[in-house]
Amino acid sequence: MAPFLSTYFLVLISAQLVKSSGVFELKVHSFTTTSSSSSVCKEYRDCQVFFRVCLNYTQDVISYRLACSNGTGLTGTFSTDQSSISTSAPITVPFNLKWLGTVSVIIEAWNTESSNDQSAENLNSMISHFATKRDLTIGEKWSQDVHLGEQSKLRFSYRVVCDEFYYGDDCTDFCRSRDDPFGHFNCDAAGNRVCLPKWKGDYCAEPICSSGCSEEHGYCEAPGQCRCNYGWQGPRCDECMPHPGCMHGTCKQPWQCMCDEGWHGLLCDKGRND
Structure with missing residues (x-):
């Protein structure tokens, strides 16, 4: 392989090995709130709700809303006249670092005046807030959970999966x-x-290489070939080449001329009477 291609190949593999990729997914199965939450909504039937999820790799539970140091995800806005809403598609939070396993998960429910406005800046618009630390392993199976707040109940499930082409316990194997x-x-x-x-x-x-091709004296550039190193010959590259001009001799290593019985000389071309 040419030096340029070899270098490119090693750089390519190294880049793939140091990168990781995956996604944290969370589904809201149901969210209910009591009528006493009128400080957020005048009436719950008038609420337009969206959910926000934050991740933070930490040893301690981070409960405040600004701790989204490792990613955040949003749902669309739900306009409802029921006492319970749910999301069909999961909230996704991609990560491009090695998955460490332990993470603080922060889930927020927000009210908004418009389906086009998903601002999470006015804390007075927050309906519910939940924070916990979880030890999450990579896997396809969903874990179920329930959060009971003072004025709300949230049922949800979550999982962590590697992106396509990434594997392993931390999504680092490409x-x-x-x-x-x-x-x-x-x-x-x-x-x-x-x-x-x-x-x-x-x-x-x-x-x-082709079957029987000498591993010591042969090589191939494509499957099924058997090309000989210098000084070797034959279909399997296991025959040494004698010294040029060797008449009646053999070799065990390239360029030898070991005379057959009855012959002598440098090229084994002289008989007994010569």
Whole structure:
């Protein structure tokens, strides 16, 4: 492989290994509030509600709303005349750092005057606020939870999943199937590289030579080949090349001329009587 391609390949792999990618997802299954929350809504039937989720990697629970140091996500606005609302699509909070497992989750319900206005600046418009610390492992399964506030009840579920092509307990293992000069492999369910037929190596970039090709004296640039190193020959590159001009001799290493019985001389071209 050319030096430029080798360098590019190593840089590409290194960049993939240091990056991670995934998403925290949260679904609101139901949210109810009492009529006593008139300080936020004159009447709950008139409320237009949206939800805001914040994440913060910390050892302690961070309960104030400005602690969104590791990402935030919003729902659309819900206009309702019922006492309970729910979201169909999950709130998503992407992350591009290594998932650390322990995170503070902050969930807020806000009232807004317009479906086009999702301002979370006026604290008087906040209907409900919930903060907790969770140890979250990567997985497809949803975890269920309920929050009971003074004037509201929130039922929700959440999970953390890796983005496409990312795997592992912290979403740092990158694997993307490829079949090009930089690799020939698919990825299994755990993100391990599985070489395509006739390829081998850590990144499946080494072709498998033809059957029987000498690993010591042969090589190949494409699967099924057997090209000989200098000084070796034969279909399997296991035959040494004798010294040029060797007439009646053999070799065990390239450029030797070991005379057959009855012959002598530098080129084994002299008989007993010579």
